Amino acid sequence: MEKITCDICVIGAGSGGLSVAAGASQMGADVVLIEGHKMGGDCLNYGCVPSKSLLAAAKQAHAMGQGAGLGVAPVTPQVDYAAAKDHVASVIDTIAPVDSQERFEGFGVRVIRDWASFKDKRTVVAGEREITARRFVIATGSGPFVPPIDGIEDVPYFTNETIFDLRERPDHLLIIGGGPIGMEMAQAHARLGSKVTVIEGAKALGNDDRELAEVVIGQLQSEGVQIVEGQQAKRITGGDGSVTVETEGGSHTGSHLLVAVGRKVNLDRLNLDAAGVKHDRAVVVGDDLRSKTNKRVYVVGDAAGRMQFTHVAGYHAGIVVRSAVLGMSWAKARQDHIPWVTYTAPELAHVGLTEAQAREKFGGSLQVVRFNYDEIDRAVAEGKTKGFVKVLVAHGKPKGASIVGDQAGELIAMWAMAIANGQKMSAIANTVLPYPTLNEINKRVAGTYFSPKLFDSASVKTAVGLIQKYLP
Numbered sequence: 488m489e490k491i492t493c494d495i496c497v498i499g500a501g502s503g504g505l506s507v508a509a510g511a512s513q514m515g516a517d518v519v520l521i522e523g524h525k526m527g528g529d530c531l532n533y534g535c536v537p538s539k540s541l542l543a544a545a546k547q548a549h550a551m552g553q554g555a556g557l558g559v560a561p562v563t564p565q566v567d568y569a570a571a572k573d574h575v576a577s578v579i580d581t582i583a584p585v586d587s588q589e590r591f592e593g594f595g596v597r598v599i600r601d602w603a604s605f606k607d608k609r610t611v612v613a614g615e616r617e618i619t620a621r622r623f624v625i626a627t628g629s630g631p632f633v634p635p636i637d638g639i640e641d642v643p644y645f646t647n648e649t650i651f652d653l654r655e656r657p658d659h660l661l662i663i664g665g666g667p668i669g670m671e672m673a674q675a676h677a678r679l680g681s682k683v684t685v686i687e688g689a690k691a692l693g694n695d696d697r698e699l700a701e702v703v704i705g706q707l708q709s710e711g712v713q714i715v716e717g718q719q720a721k722r723i724t725g726g727d728g729s730v731t732v733e734t735e736g737g738s739h740t741g742s743h744l745l746v747a748v749g750r751k752v753n754l755d756r757l758n759l760d761a762a763g764v765k766h767d768r769a770v771v772v773g774d775d776l777r778s779k780t781n782k783r784v785y786v787v788g789d790a791a792g793r794m795q796f797t798h799v800a801g802y803h804a805g806i807v808v809r810s811a812v813l814g815m816s817w818a819k820a821r822q823d824h825i826p827w828v829t830y831t832a833p834e835l836a837h838v839g840l841t842e843a844q845a846r847e848k849f850g851g852s853l854q855v856v857r858f859n860y861d862e863i864d865r866a867v868a869e870g871k872t873k874g875f876v877k878v879l880v881a882h883g884k885p886k887g888a889s890i891v892g893d894q895a896g897e898l899i900a901m902w903a904m905a906i907a908n909g910q911k912m913s914a915i916a917n918t919v920l921p922y923p924t925l926n927e928i929n930k931r932v933a934g935t936y937f938s939p940k941l942f943d944s945a946s947v948k949t950a951v952g953l954i955q956k957y958l959p
């Protein structure tokens with residue numbers, strides 16, 4: 488057994504672990520990075536990157552049928568599903584060097600390719616190596632949660648870890664779960680020519696404002712996706728080429744099945760009890776992202792049991808580098824300024840409080856302002872007028888914002904910056920934006936907030952009357 492000592496031992500080379508390793512090593516810390524499977528983790532191999540790449544192929548296919556209003560005759564796309572999957576694979580290959588073992592070794596990180604498990608409070612074993620570190624960072628991410636639905640063991644099904652390897656286009660894809668994975672994959676497959684049925688136990692896109700989620704749901708339905716809400720999958724039967732999902736409301740038969748009902752944090756291999764690290768479905772951490780029961784151990788990304796997004800893993804990494812490398816133990820993770828986006832078309836983006844949370848917190852002092860895409864010249868020019876922005880304002884500051892529409896994921900950035908930095912609505916209103924851009928919707932909604940104060944105010948009118956009377 489080779490014995491290694493280091494400053495920081497990072498377990499997991501996904502979005503969170505790689506960011507910690509890159510930051511800590513480049514600041515001069517001695518870092519060991521342990522990865523049991525693929526460098527890049529979920530986001531690169533089975534998550535964000537393949538899903539957005541498949542959606543890009545789907546978007547292209549859909550656009551070919553949409554030109555009539557612009558004077559371009561629609562054509563039926565000839566979709567080669569396997570070639571679309573080649574595109575997915577090539578995007579992964581293009582990005583992979585950024586997350587590669589070689590790149591991290593170039594930073595001076597010692598990369599070990601094996602599964603890690605704790606031996607005691609300050610020792611981890613990975614294959615034939617025993618690593619003793621001043622600090623550990625658990626960045627083991629999550630995998631697909633497969634629920635114990637009756638019959639699931641006996642039928643073939645896909646998860647996000649296998650669907651991107653499928654080469655034959657499903658004739659009829661059944662998807663259990665109408666969260667972001669289910670809805671993104673539903674639209675991607677429908678646009679690439681599959682029949683798609685989404686079976687959702689509660690409400691589809693249930694983490695988002697229902698009013699905005701309904702715009703996405705309506706769009707998917709108009710593209711032929713069948714979305715069944717309020718029906719839990721209870722029993723699954725069938726085999727290759729024909730699978731039936733039974734719910735209390737009926738049964739649905741398709742050719743393939745994708746299970747997308749949430750995530751299970753990867754803790755099984757870690758032997759956390761040996762390290763005295765308390766855990767339930769995730770590691771128990773405070774806002775300092777440290778284990779409450781072993782202060783040598785930090786947790787980032789999905790394993791921290793908070794919001795599960797790549798940008799959150801990166802944000803966590805920044806907090807941990809400050810604390811574990813620079814000794815800034817007061818560094819804390821916030822949640823109130825984290826945006827998220829579902830990359831359907833239209834996109835659905837959110838940051839800050841939801842309307843229900845904001846009403847509870849600010850009561851009567853909450854103001855809700857909104858603006859529609861169909862009044863934005865660029866959206867009209869592009870023929871993409873479906874959607875709106877909704878901003879929740881209290882004491883002159885945005886407390887939450889949601890956008891559904893074209894490029895909502897880009898447009899939410901302005902609100903993410905304002906909320907992160909405690910800026911006022913005036914910061915948005917005072918910004919001069921290039922015309923014609925979709926971003927004008929953000930300035931226009933801020934204008935909606937200020938216009939009653941300016942245009943419907945008796946005192947403003949009196950003041951203007953006086954000024955005009957005495958101006959030379």
Ligand SMILES: Cc1cc2nc3c(=O)[nH]c(=O)nc-3n(C[C@H](O)[C@H](O)[C@H](O)COP(=O)(O)OP(=O)(O)OC[C@H]3O[C@@H](n4cnc5c(N)ncnc54)[C@H](O)[C@@H]3O)c2cc1C
Binds near residue numbers: 503530534603
């Ligand atoms: C289909 C899909 C689409 C998504 N799309 C988006 C998106 O568009 N935007 C977004 O922000 N987020 C998206 N996400 C979420 C995002 O992928 C995750 O939040 C992110 O990957 C979490 O990063 P992480 O570092 O915590 O974990 P991961 O990226 O999962 O990395 C964890 C790594 O740890 C390794 N590991 C686990 N246990 C051990 C062990 N004991 N020893 C050694 N190594 C170990 C694993 O092999 C893995 O490589 C998506 C997820 C899915 C599934």
Ligand SMILES: NC(=O)c1ccc[n+]([C@@H]2O[C@H](COP(=O)([O-])OP(=O)(O)OC[C@H]3O[C@@H](n4cnc5c(N)ncnc54)[C@H](O)[C@@H]3O)[C@@H](O)[C@H]2O)c1
Binds near residue numbers: 748
């Ligand atoms: N664009 C993005 O940023 C993006 C995309 C995909 C995934 N993700 C991340 O991955 C996480 C997991 O995504 P997800 O879609 O798997 O999970 P999710 O938890 O967001 O949604 C799962 C859905 O499945 C439903 N469900 C659970 N059991 C069911 C059953 N038996 N029958 C029918 N429906 C059932 C739930 O009601 C829920 O709506 C997300 O929460 C997000 O953090 C992010």
